[in-house]
Amino acid sequence: MTDVAQIRRDAAQTRRWGWWYVTELRLREMKAYISYVVTSSFGNPLMYLLGLGVGLANLIPDGIDGVPFLVFVGPALLMSTILTIGAEEGMYPVLGGFKWHKIFFAIHATTVTPGQIVGGFLVHLAIRFTFTAGVFYLMLVAFGAVPLGTGWLMIPISILGAFAILTPLAAYSAGIEDDRGQFALIQRLIVMPMFLFSGTFFPLSQVPDWLEWIGWVSPLWHASQLGRTVSYGLVEPLWLTLLRVAILAAYGVIGAILMRRAFVRRLTR
Amino acid sequence: MSHSVIRAVNLTKKYDDFVAVDGISFEVARGESFGLLGPNGAGKSTTMKMIASVSTRTSGELTVLDLDPNVDGPAIRSQLGVVPQEDNLDGELRVRENLLTYGRFFGLSRAEAGKRADELLEFAQLSDRANSKVEPLSGGMKRRLTIARSLMNDPQMLLLDEPTTGLDPQARHILWDRLFRLKEQGTTLVLTTHYMDEAEQLSDRIVVVDKGQIMAEGSPAELIRTYSTREVLEVRYGSDKNVSVAALIADVGERQEVLPDRILIYSDNGEQDLAEITRRGHHPTTSLVRRSSLEDVFLRLTGRSLVE
Numbered sequence: 001m002t003d004v005a006q007i008r009r010d011a012a013q014t015r016r017w018g019w020w021y022v023t024e025l026r027l028r029e030m031k032a033y034i035s036y037v038v039t040s041s042f043g044n045p046l047m048y049l050l051g052l053g054v055g056l057a058n059l060i061p062d063g064i065d066g067v068p069f070l071v072f073v074g075p076a077l078l079m080s081t082i083l084t085i086g087a088e089e090g091m092y093p094v095l096g097g098f099k100w101h102k103i104f105f106a107i108h109a110t111t112v113t114p115g116q117i118v119g120g121f122l123v124h125l126a127i128r129f130t131f132t133a134g135v136f137y138l139m140l141v142a143f144g145a146v147p148l149g150t151g152w153l154m155i156p157i158s159i160l161g162a163f164a165i166l167t168p169l170a171a172y173s174a175g176i177e178d179d180r181g182q183f184a185l186i187q188r189l190i191v192m193p194m195f196l197f198s199g200t201f202f203p204l205s206q207v208p209d210w211l212e213w214i215g216w217v218s219p220l221w222h223a224s225q226l227g228r229t230v231s232y233g234l235v236e237p238l239w240l241t242l243l244r245v246a247i248l249a250a251y252g253v254i255g256a257i258l259m260r261r262a263f264v265r266r267l268t269r
Numbered sequence: 270m271s272h273s274v275i276r277a278v279n280l281t282k283k284y285d286d287f288v289a290v291d292g293i294s295f296e297v298a299r300g301e302s303f304g305l306l307g308p309n310g311a312g313k314s315t316t317m318k319m320i321a322s323v324s325t326r327t328s329g330e331l332t333v334l335d336l337d338p339n340v341d342g343p344a345i346r347s348q349l350g351v352v353p354q355e356d357n358l359d360g361e362l363r364v365r366e367n368l369l370t371y372g373r374f375f376g377l378s379r380a381e382a383g384k385r386a387d388e389l390l391e392f393a394q395l396s397d398r399a400n401s402k403v404e405p406l407s408g409g410m411k412r413r414l415t416i417a418r419s420l421m422n423d424p425q426m427l428l429l430d431e432p433t434t435g436l437d438p439q440a441r442h443i444l445w446d447r448l449f450r451l452k453e454q455g456t457t458l459v460l461t462t463h464y465m466d467e468a469e470q471l472s473d474r475i476v477v478v479d480k481g482q483i484m485a486e487g488s489p490a491e492l493i494r495t496y497s498t499r500e501v502l503e504v505r506y507g508s509d510k511n512v513s514v515a516a517l518i519a520d521v522g523e524r525q526e527v528l529p530d531r532i533l534i535y536s537d538n539g540e541q542d543l544a545e546i547t548r549r550g551h552h553p554t555t556s557l558v559r560r561s562s563l564e565d566v567f568l569r570l571t572g573r574s575l576v577e
Contacts, residue, residue: 004335011344014376018343021373028370029361102357108323109351110374110422111343268325269284 011111018112022120025107027127041132045139048077052201053143064203067147067232074145075227076200076220078136079158082129083220086162087191089125090169091183095176098266105267114263118256125166126159133158146231153230157248161223164248165194167255174262194218199225222247274299274426274457275320279329282315289315291481292329299425302458304472306465306563308573312481313461314354317430320459321351334425347375350419354430356411358403358418365390365399368418375422385421393417393447409440416447427451429460433467445470465563475563477570484570489563496569497561498523502539504546504553505531518546526568535565 228234318324322338372382522536539558
């Protein structure tokens with residue numbers, strides 16, 4: 001007969017790696033839609049770069065910010081791609097795990113805790129974002145759009161930016177009981193405006209003053225500006241660069257705390 | 270260590286003002302097969318979730334394997350197998366992969382998980398579907414796969430929430446056979462059901478629950494002995510006549526229940542009572558003499574039928 005101390009000891013050992021088992025599961029699940037991930041990882045940047053870099057860039061022969069338009073827009077395109085995937089991953093995949101395929105409940109019936117489910121979910125996404133951002137970065141390099149050697153830092157910055165939008169959205173999604181079109185509304189009222197008014201295609205200073213606040217609250221603007229700093233050396237005061245990192249980290253950390261809390265609430269009621 | 274693997278004292282769960290489980294107390298012994306029988310909404314699943322250490326109790330005491338779920342949830346869960354009411358298999362994975370990944374959650378190495386998965390596919394009669402997708406499987410197969418998954422960690426106790434709801438009779442019998450084998454191997458089974466035949470087939474002991482409370486407790490035979498008669502005579506006179514005829518034959522048998530479609534006469538000799546009714550000139554359109562069942566026990570205890 002197993003005694004109490006033995007049960008606790010065995011479980012403690014297993015529990016240390018709970019988050020990794022969840023990551024492993026998500027990676028294995030990815031096999032089912034790996035062709036989509038790979039195709040979109042290559043196809044997305046290619047279309048953006050051909051359309052904007054080769055097409056739109058011709059209309060702006062002098063470039064922006066002292067660099068060719070493609071160099072200016074490249075980091076923001078990478079960021080907006082990864083942040084958009086981040087926003088998507090924070091919506092249906094989270095709600096579905098509770099409401100439709102209920103996989104989070106299945107995992108929670110084991111030794112794995114709600115916090116570890118969140119941890120594993122995020123680690124898996126970090127791996128996926130690294131791949132997609134890495135491909136995007138290499139394509140930018142191939143198009144000659146990354147002058148500086150520090151350009152690769154766009155990859156970790158994009159992950160930071162993606163988590164800044166993903167975790168608060170996931171916290172919200174985990175609390176939804178019924179799908180009444182909330183996600184379509186988020187797409188239209190949050191994700192799309194963020195894309196349009198975050199200094200993606202043109203500097204934020206071009207936006208009317210009364211719309212500039214969107215940039216300041218938008219993770220995409222901060223991520224794009226950081227991307228430009230490491231990619232072509234956009235000059236900004238050091239405090240502003242640090243502030244941008246701090247804002248993204250704050251979104252991500254507070255979001256992750258709220259996300260964990262929402263998962264605990266939904267899984268243990 | 271006490272003899273009981275589950276001990277609940279005044280166990281209560283409230284959702285805002287709604288009391289789902291209202292101060293129930295029971296114990297389950299190691300190796301026992303224990304059933305919670307009651308209609309939908311009786312609080313069975315909520316009780317099950319508290320035992321499974323995924324839902325925190327509002328008040329009362331609960332120990333599972335001598336541990337408190339509020340403190341040692343993951344440790345308790347490491348020793349349990351859980352078959353939820355709705356299958357929550359991973360549709361992105363193949364049949365065998367569902368077992369492999371689940372085994373990993375309990376810390377099994379990939380090799381151990383693979384070996385165990387193959388054994389359990391055999392047990393669940395799904396070896397030939399190992400590499401199939403989950404979606405095309407029949408309801409019974411999905412259920413067996415869920416049971417196989419719940420056994421990946423070689424649990425001390427298996428919790429089954431409505432294991433055969435929605436399955437056809439043949440699939441139910443295959444499932445019962447598998448569960449009976451586990452029972453023979455000494456696995457503690459705790460199941461909820463609203464099917465009396467399932468409770469009778471699988472449980473050594475049953476608690477009858479209704480509206481979050483325990484109405485009665487005992488083995489199926491004890492419950493029937495205590496709360497019902499040996500036989501039941503069912504007679505039908507047509508829905509507009511049942512009530513009026515019932516009044517005229519009220520003295521026949523020990524007790525009567527008048528349902529909208531028939532009259533149940535509880536008796537120790539149904540044939541004899543049927544002869545008496547016929548002798549009095551009340552010829553039923555159809556009649557049936559059968560053994561008392563847990564359905565009759567439930568009807569007696571609550572005034573309602575199990576499946577409504």
